[in-house]
Amino acid sequence: MTVLDYVDQAMYLGLRATGQAAAMQCVWVYEHAVDIDAVRRFHRNFGNGLWGRCIERSAVPFGRHRWVRAVRPPTDIDIETRPRPRGELGGWIDERAVLPVDPEWGPSWHLGVLPMTDGSTALCLTMSHCISDGGGAVATILDAITGEIRDFGYPAARSRTRGRAVVEDLKQSRRDLPDVTRTLATAGRIARRRFRDRPVRSARRTAAGREFDDSRHVAVPTVSVFVDLDAWDGRAAALGGNTYSLLAGFCARLADSMGRRAPDGKVSLIIPINDRADIADTRANAVQLASVRIDPAQVCADLSDARAEIRQTLATLGETPEEAEQLLPLIPFMPRVAVRRGAEMAFNFAEQPVSCSNMGTVSSAVARLDGTDAEYVLMRGVDQHVTRRVLEQRHGLLTIVSARVSGRISLAVVGYAGGAVETRSALLDRVERTLSDFQLTGTVV
DSSP states (O other): OOBOOHHHHHHHHHHHHHOOEEEEEEEEEESSOOOHHHHHHHHHHHTSGGGGEEEEOOSSTTOOOEEEEOSSOOOSOEEOSSOBOGGGHHHHHHHHHHSOOOTTTSOOEEEEEEEBTTSOEEEEEEEETTTOOHHHHHHHHHHHHHTOOOOOOOOOTTOSOHHHHHHHHHHHHHHHHHHHHHHHHHHHHHHHHHHHHOOOOOOOBOTTSOBSOOOOBOOOOEEEEEEEHHHHHHHHHHTTOOHHHHHHHHHHHHHHHTTOOOTTSOEEEEEEEEOOOSTTOOOSOOEEEEEEEEOTTTTTTOOHHHHHHHHHHHHTTTSSOOHHHHTGGGGGGOOHHHHHHHHHHHHOGGGOOEEEEEEEEOOGGGGOTTSSOOSEEEEEEEEESOBHHHHHHTTOEEEEEEEEETTEEEEEEEEEBTTTBOSHHHHHHHHHHHHHHTTOOOEEO
8 A cells, every 4th residue: 555544644744744753763782793794784674665665745735645665765884983982872872863864855764883892882773753663663673684575566756747646646535535524523523522621721831930932952861771571570470460561550650750640640651552463564653552541659569450451441442533533534634733733632741641662572583683682672762853842841751662572671761851850860860760669670771
């Protein structure tokens, strides 16, 4: 399928409307020599399948965008010429995170290599979230490692004449018309209810009372920690939970320490659930979003309530579509200001939600980028070009991505709380204290 799914078009339009880009990173740390020739083979192979494509805009203003073959893939690996101390690894990963990736003009991904003074080597793959989600990225990484080349048959960019593109896109819009008509009726009902229930609002200000007029980009603090799997699973079992509820408990407890909670004291977690059937599913973001509310006061002593809450939420997921989901067919018609405000509807930032992404158990083959097992594999999500104004308006930010790979669970934390957590050291302190609350320790990267 070459036409973008509505969710994927919404993510792309959000990027263009706000300038804020969602990206993903996979990091390998080798404590033995790396086969650079094998890394170059991986680099060539990765630019196929889902990552061998880019987005081409519709020829009509209200049309559906399409997938085409990548117009500008990375030309080579970016190898640092000067080795850095191991303690600078986290900073280097952050540097790679802000290098541009563009889903339309390319390159939509890039691979960097950092030799370190202790003899270890790090490799960092940074990818645009508009091209694929974590599940699609892992599948493509595994294909690139094993040499599996997939061709989804995307046409070349700008291969249609202007006239043909207009005709085809108008036909697509006509096919979408029944969905759009039904959605307009739904949108009317939602708008009337929201107008009736709207709160009285005053101008939003910071705690200091000044207007939100700070448009400077902020380097949001990040921390990455590895915990031994046996210790993690043992602690989960001792608390009456499992790996999923322990992760939810960790997220809730960390959020609580940052003052990130709803008015009732609970923490709202947004948990992406993989909805990709197989590698033939070419949607960029094939996930459903589950919303779970966790009491942070209980999780360090008993995870049974958190486990039951997650189980119940997953059992009913999809039964009642969310409002934002119901409005997706209107995405091609939305002006930029509506796209910018759409995130408020989808995520309800007033509740100060926490993004809790669990990649689950990932095949150990993902650690073999050069054919040998990396000692550490880390996966994380980052937002590029975030302004202080956005952070303050959204009451800060907390995102945790975890993955179970080769005997360890990784916890990649991205967090900001104005006046409390604005530096890496402040975030690290809270992460370590939260692990200690669960009687766990970790190795910091």
